[in-house]
Amino acid sequence: MSENQRNEERGLPRVKPATDIVETEDGFYIYMDMPGVSKEALVIDLNEDEIKVSGRTAYPASEAEEKLIHVEFGNGEYYRGFTLSHIVDKHRINAVLKNGVLELHLPKAEKAQPRKIEIQMG
Template sequence: MSNLVNVPKNGSLVNTNSNQNFPSLSNWFDDLFNRDLPSVFASNFNTGITLPKVNIKETADAFIVEMAVPGLKKSDFCVTLDNQVLSISTEAKAETEHKEENYIRREFGYSSFKRTFNLPESVDDDQINARYDHGILNLLLPKKEEAKQKPARSIKIS
């Protein structure tokens, strides 16, 4: 029982029965995550497209998908439907060349993403359409006629 560590009220895990100065567990984690990363990670390593945000709205007649992806062309996108799974992906490649006095510097860039969505059975997959305007990819997923919400009606009592 003499090997137990006293835990003070502040929750620090410092062994007070030892003559060694051990950092608390929280100080160790702080040091681990706050130290500088090697320069290879601190450089412009992650300059590609991050996973774009999506808004999905349901109306009585359709589902509307809006994806914010500015800076691309509509030809950059690949939208597919396979077995009720809608996939939206893109690959963007960029190459710039700067000519200066005695050397040429070339910079290559490559980024991609893929988002997939399981569509409900109520979507009429033959009528899906997409358009890209001002950095927003819009997809209209119409519902099948039998799945559309019908307006309220009055029922006559006999």
């Protein structure tokens, strides 16, 4: 039985990815470290006011003649969920995966963005 099959049967270890959240004038940016996750293995689900991000890593099985002494890299699953504010424009959320970092941009709805009030002379 291969190592991959054993992991599938046991269930993969689930890890919360390191995450930064930044607010700008036009919205929010969420940055998540997801090394080893390919675009095909990444799932982003939006349901009502909740966004769920999950991704799986898959590393090749070791050679038969190798004996693993200590393993910190291996198959696993990243998972993180967030509750979204009503000021997020859910139809314009976008995601970019680059160099093992997922960047989610959650733009603010037009009505929630700050704006200057023009003063009229009367």
